[in-house]
Amino acid sequence: GQQVMQIPQYQHVQEGEDFTTYCNSSTTLSNIQWYKQRPGGHPVFLIQLVKSGEVKKQKRLTFQFGEAKKNSSLHITATQTTDVGTYFCAGVVYTGNQFYFGTGTSLTVIP
Amino acid sequence: KAGVTQTPRYLIKTRGQQVTLSCSPISGHRSVSWYQQTPGQGLQFLFEYFSETQRNKGNFPGRFSGRQFSNSRSEMNVSTLELGDSALYLCASSLRPVGQGARMNTEAFFGQGTRLTVV
Numbered sequence: 290g291q292q293v294m295q296i297p298q299y300q301h302v303q304e305g306e307d308f309t310t311y312c313n314s315s316t317t318l319s320n321i322q323w324y325k326q327r328p329g330g331h332p333v334f335l336i337q338l339v340k341s342g343e344v345k346k347q348k349r350l351t352f353q354f355g356e357a358k359k360n361s362s363l364h365i366t367a368t369q370t371t372d373v374g375t376y377f378c379a380g381v382v383y384t385g386n387q388f389y390f391g392t393g394t395s396l397t398v399i400p
Numbered sequence: 401k402a403g404v405t406q407t408p409r410y411l412i413k414t415r416g417q418q419v420t421l422s423c424s425p426i427s428g429h430r431s432v433s434w435y436q437q438t439p440g441q442g443l444q445f446l447f448e449y450f451s452e453t454q455r456n457k458g459n460f461p462g463r464f465s466g467r468q469f470s471n472s473r474s475e476m477n478v479s480t481l482e483l484g485d486s487a488l489y490l491c492a493s494s495l496r497p498v499g500q501g502a503r504m505n506t507e508a509f510f511g512q513g514t515r516l517t518v519v
Binding site: 322 | 435442448456492506507508
């Protein structure tokens with residue numbers, strides 16, 4: 290069945306260091322979304338990517354959709370303590386009608 | 401505008417009982433999805449409703465069911481509770497059904513969740 294894996298599962302970084310999480314799907318996706326969930330909170334939408342090779346930036350966050358539309362990445366430059374949380378990708382397969390959430394990457398930022 | 405509201409926030413039930421969780425979507429949103437979140441399994445899709453119709457169902461036993469009302473509010477029911485059903489149950493609403501048009505924004509707005517503990 291459809292699977293969406295994320296690596297790493299956990300990441301500890303010093304404040305100011307960069308962080309990247311990778312999302313890999315077993316099948317081609319029509320689009321992919323990224324969500325952030327703070328400890329004790331609920332997932333909050335960050336961005337949606339649709340086009341092959343698409344790159345979008347939100348301040349220190351850079352999102353990329355792979356050329357084959359089977360992988361995606363989220364890169365945070367110069368992490369801050371406010372970046373703490375779990376980052377999930379969620380993909381939709383072509384002709385599909387459900388999100389397949391990645392396993393999530395838990396980010397800890399050490400001040 | 402008001403966000404997605406889930407009630408109750410916390411529940412403690414005993415094995416064998418049943419439970420009903422409620423989700424009120426953002427006004428104007430007709431799509432409601434339900435997810436089970438556990439530390440070991442992450443976010444698992446339960447089902448999605450759009451205009452009172454179940455569009456898709458995840459890989460959960462028949463003890464998990466749901467419905468949507470004409471005002472788009474949704475409920476999910478779990479019968480014959482098991483210890484393994486302890487989890488955070490999240491509902492998410494969106495303007496359009498998931499997968500409707502790859503280029504359309506189907507951003508999901510999540511509620512705070514219901515924390516279910518089965519003892």
